[in-house]
Amino acid sequence: MKISNAHLRSFRNHNETTFEFGSQINVLLGENGQGKTNALEALSFLCLTKSFYASADTTVMQQQKKFFEIKSTLESDEGKEFQVRVTYDDMKKEKKFTINGAEVEKFSTVIGMFPVVILSPENNSITFGSPADRRKFIDMVISQSSKSYVEDSIEYRRIVRQRNAILSVAKGKDCSNEISPWNEMLVKYGSRIICKRINFLTEFEPYIAQTYLDIVAERETPKIEYLPTVSAQKNSTVEEIAAAMEIKLIKKKNDELRFQTTLVGPHRDDIFFSLNGLSLKQFASQGQHKTFLIALKVAEFFFLKERCSETPIFLLDDVFSELDEHRSKKILLLAESLGQIFITTTSEKIFGGAEWNSERRKFFIKNGEAVNELLAA
Ligand SMILES: Nc1ncnc2c1ncn2[C@@H]1O[C@H](COP(=O)(O)OP(=O)(O)O)[C@@H](O)[C@H]1O
Ligand SMILES: [Mg+2]
Incomplete structure (x- = not known):
């Protein structure tokens, strides 16, 4: 499974954020409180139909807003494309999940379709x-x-x-x-x-x-x-x-x-x-x-x-902050060998000297906005 792109609207502190992801490794870099974990949370929504840690949909909806939306293209190991869209309408108290335009009636049927593994401080x-x-x-x-x-x-x-x-x-x-x-x-x-x-x-x-x-x-x-x-x-x-x-x-x-x-x-x-x-x-x-x-x-x-x-996507939230450099590098090497991974971090030290290209991308997250450094350059 791979996530090719994602578009977040009114999700946590992301007003309008678009990601074109790399097929192997995606590093979300930025200072504390900028919206890195929020972006991973949005990805978890696509796979689990809900947040991996907040219990209520209204919690992730941007403050002062009445809806949120996550749109994304996912690709299976066999190359099949899925257009996935999650919306929440606070007026109607209604969450909708559509796959390739068709509304999913029972959310439970989505669980396991797009397998995900999350490693976070929680x-x-x-x-x-x-x-x-x-x-x-x-x-x-x-x-x-x-x-x-x-x-x-x-x-x-x-x-x-x-x-x-x-x-x-x-x-x-x-x-x-x-x-x-x-x-x-x-x-x-x-x-x-x-x-x-x-x-x-x-x-x-x-x-x-x-x-x-x-x-x-x-x-x-x-x-x-x-x-x-x-x-x-x-x-x-x-x-x-x-x-x-x-x-x-x-x-x-x-x-x-x-x-x-x-x-x-x-x-x-x-x-x-x-x-x-x-x-x-x-x-x-x-x-x-x-x-x-x-x-x-x-x-x-x-x-x-x-x-x-199906190869799960792997979300690693702030994993390296508690580990020494040697251990971090070992874990990174292991994670990279698994499949498509998404890593949030405040320091790019452990990626020192890494090349960034279409497979390996680095996003700078600031105040709920994302800049792909490679594309911006
Ligand atoms: N529902 C929400 N609406 C607007 N902003 C939010 C919402 N929930 C959290 N935030 C903001 O998101 C920021 C935290 O983002 P987070 O992704 O956890 O940061 P980090 O980059 O450290 O992982 C905080 O500034 C917080 O105020
Ligand atoms: Mg965080």
Whole structure:
């Protein structure tokens, strides 16, 4: 997959910005607060139908404006062109996504069509943060490689919301009759999600082992395990997980009434990372965290490339600011070998001596405007 060009209108601090991208590497250079990350965010919109970190569409709409638009030409590995357009109209509260002029009815069908991997400072929470941050990471990878997972997840979220509403209205009193049909749904979709996540991690493990080996020369063995809130193993079937969920729901019935929320299911699970058998969260150094995260993201790239039969685009936001020059150069070399990449940075030091041409482009971002230095010269 490649992004040939992009046109941003009223998106964050970009009033009207046009990019003609290079086919290999695109460096977005500029001082802090100029609109570099915003530009990557716009690209993520094309692939994910939403921002990779802001939850509301109105947040990315330029202040004082009533709409935003992102237009772009994407090209698949086989050379097929896609004209993609995303618009948001604040008066109608309406987001539209069109591909080659045809409006997409279900946004979930777009996820995975234009695979993307994003490495940004927010991602530090994958290894440092809460279980929710880790779930979000694996959900994003599985979603891009499995349509049914996206649909199951949407349905599951709806079920949890409904169930929580019933528990909240009940205010601690028995509500077995009202909640019973939702228990069935929770178990049906929840067990499918848990099973898919466990299978995913089993398939993903060799990818992370390989990228880890590529990035760090020493032999540190990374491991990822799923920590479900119900008893489930690597080879558990959906039926076995469903049965375990049913038992747990009975056990947790009183607690759920007391806390007025759903306590059983994949929305409470965690993922455990370790290096040489030691918990990453508890024992790893800052540098090991960073390396683990980069390995996760590169592994995600290769996993999606295979599963989607399409090379993902890779967005690297401010990755080099926390790394020393030696490590930065190594990561850059690796990233360059992957596919089309987009890098934001405040300093071009690490690109010192690089040639800029139609494959490798450098954009200077200032106050929501972009200048391609090569074309401008
Ligand atoms: N919805 C918005 N409308 C207008 N400006 C915005 C909006 N959201 C963020 N900004 C501005 O964008 C700038 C930050 O851009 P960003 O891309 O994060 O910078 P950086 O170049 O450091 O990555 C800030 O000046 C901020 O005020
Ligand atoms: Mg930034």
